[in-house]
Amino acid sequence: MLVNHFPLNSLKNNFTLAPGFLNCIGERKNAVRSHKEVIIIGGGVIGLACAHYLLDSGAGVRIIEKSTIGSGASHGNCGLLCFSDVIPLCSPGTVSHEMARTLKRTSPLYIKPSLDINQLAWLLKFALKCTESHKLKAARGKYEILNYSMGLFDSLLSLDEIKCDFEKKGMLTVFKNKKNFEHYKATNAFLDTYHMGAKRIEKEELLALEPALCDDIAGGWLNPADWHLRPDMLMASWRKQLSQKGLIIEEYCSLIDFDIQGNSLAGVNTVKGRFKADYIVMAAGAWTPVALRQLKLDLPVLPGKGYSITMQRPGACPSHPLSLYEKNMVVTPWKSGYRLGGTMEFSGYNDVLSPKRLSNLVSGATAFLKEPLGNPVIEHWSGLRPMTYDDLPVIDRSPSHENLMIATGHGMLGLTLATGTGKIVCDMINDREPEINIKPFGMNRFR
Numbered sequence: 013m014l015v016n017h018f019p020l021n022s023l024k025n026n027f028t029l030a031p032g033f034l035n036c037i038g039e040r041k042n043a044v045r046s047h048k049e050v051i052i053i054g055g056g057v058i059g060l061a062c063a064h065y066l067l068d069s070g071a072g073v074r075i076i077e078k079s080t081i082g083s084g085a086s087h088g089n090c091g092l093l094c095f096s097d098v099i100p101l102c103s104p105g106t107v108s109h110e111m112a113r114t115l116k117r118t119s120p121l122y123i124k125p126s127l128d129i130n131q132l133a134w135l136l137k138f139a140l141k142c143t144e145s146h147k148l149k150a151a152r153g154k155y156e157i158l159n160y161s162m163g164l165f166d167s168l169l170s171l172d173e174i175k176c177d178f179e180k181k182g183m184l185t186v187f188k189n190k191k192n193f194e195h196y197k198a199t200n201a202f203l204d205t206y207h208m209g210a211k212r213i214e215k216e217e218l219l220a221l222e223p224a225l226c227d228d229i230a231g232g233w234l235n236p237a238d239w240h241l242r243p244d245m246l247m248a249s250w251r252k253q254l255s256q257k258g259l260i261i262e263e264y265c266s267l268i269d270f271d272i273q274g275n276s277l278a279g280v281n282t283v284k285g286r287f288k289a290d291y292i293v294m295a296a297g298a299w300t301p302v303a304l305r306q307l308k309l310d311l312p313v314l315p316g317k318g319y320s321i322t323m324q325r326p327g328a329c330p331s332h333p334l335s336l337y338e339k340n341m342v343v344t345p346w347k348s349g350y351r352l353g354g355t356m357e358f359s360g361y362n363d364v365l366s367p368k369r370l371s372n373l374v375s376g377a378t379a380f381l382k383e384p385l386g387n388p389v390i391e392h393w394s395g396l397r398p399m400t401y402d403d404l405p406v407i408d409r410s411p412s413h414e415n416l417m418i419a420t421g422h423g424m425l426g427l428t429l430a431t432g433t434g435k436i437v438c439d440m441i442n443d444r445e446p447e448i449n450i451k452p453f454g455m456n457r458f459r
């Protein structure tokens with residue numbers, strides 16, 4: 013089997029060194045030791061964000077990706093940087109609300125009946141987290157990392173080096189039903205406590221702002237804290253920028269197993285050979301628990317499948333990203349295209365495209381928009397979100413192996429939280445105190 017090393021390791025292993033050179037190495041021992049070689053498993057948005065900050069800190073970085081960069085959930089998502097999304101999915105009333113919608117066949121949620129013990133345990137734990145106290149605790153943790161990621165995205169994208177149709181226009185939540193429109197006041201009051209509240213927009217003003225909407229809408233709330241971009245462009249452009257900074261990318265390179273040495277990892281074995289590293293970051297999205305099986309690390313992350321349809325812009329295209337409240341789906345317009353996205357399906361690891369779920373996206377958009385579809389359709393897509401039952405990401409050192417970092421479980425917000433996650437991972441690897449409280453994202457909470 014091939015043994016691949018980073019350039020520094022190759023120098024030490026493959027060359028016979030002159031004595032003077034050895035002295036020189038001896039003198040620079042500390043400098044050599046402080047240079048970190050890091051392997052990141054997973055080339056999604058979380059993997060790229062980790063690579064970005066690590067390269068900036070002077071580390072050598074190699075990404076191991078089983079398919080191609082940005083081919084997972086980071087490809088066809090809705091592209092929202094939803095910094096106002098402070099309220100966790102598991103909140104009081106979520107379970108009863110979804111059960112009622114399931115009975116009426118209007119729920120965007122589908123749970124495939126299964127005796128899978130992991131799925132049953134996850135669902136039970138999710139239901140138990142739907143309490144007021146968890147909502148308040150999780151909101152505090154989410155707010156910190158959302159706000160942190162917002163500042164980091166602002167610096168990253170203001171340079172205009174990464175081309176991704178990025179816009180800071182806010183997001184409009186649109187309501188069909190008057191009662192739901194009024195009830196949103198309470199949700200907004202909660203967001204206001206975090207200075208993440210939206211502006212209420214009455215029907216007439218909303219129709220003037222967004223003439224693409226149908227006339228029978230009740231009203232909307234515009235949240236200026238939310239931005240949007242085109243995810244596939246972000247991934248392609250960021251990859252290019254990081255490659256120029258020295259990122260090494262191994263595509264079609266599945267992880268086979270870890271090279272375990274006591275309580276640390278010496279490297280990884282992959283289908284392309286062995287790679288050594290000082291640190292390993294697991295950023296394999298929904299597949300992370302599968303990849304960690306060898307280490308007997310039980311990570312409660314389930315794949316939560318979502319769908320999207322990408323098209324050319326319709327003639328009457330909305331100018332803001334829209335969240336269609338009663339349909340639980342998103343409409344994202346970009347300069348270069350248009351996407352409908354949503355649904356949450358717990359049906360294991362598969363990429364089957366359900367015609368029913370795709371047609372639900374179309375009928376959802378048809379209920380709100382005069383011209384819901386663009387022509388031609390460019391892509392029907394599904395992707396797996398890495399879902400934790402408490403709706404908080406996992407960003408921590410592995411309890412079993414000191415040089416293994418875990419960065420996953422970002423659920424519906426992986427794009428939004430990418431910069432904050434990448435910076436935290438980088439600080440931890442460089443033995444620096446992260447700039448925000450990372451306790452809510454620790455592995456300890458699952459014990």
Ligand SMILES: Cc1cc2nc3c(=O)[nH]c(=O)nc-3n(C[C@H](O)[C@H](O)[C@H](O)COP(=O)(O)OP(=O)(O)OC[C@H]3O[C@@H](n4cnc5c(N)ncnc54)[C@H](O)[C@@H]3O)c2cc1C
Nearest residue numbers: 054056058078084085086089090092267297318426427428
């Ligand atoms: C329909 C939909 C809409 C969404 N909308 C939004 C949104 O608007 N805003 C937002 O913030 N989030 C959104 N999300 C969520 C977001 O897409 C995810 O949270 C995010 O992409 C997760 O990124 P990741 O890097 O962890 O995972 P991924 O992008 O899935 O990347 C993981 C990578 O790891 C690779 N991998 C897995 N196993 C191995 C292995 N053994 N060896 C090597 N490589 C491996 C995979 O091939 C994959 O490329 C949406 C998701 C969906 C499905």
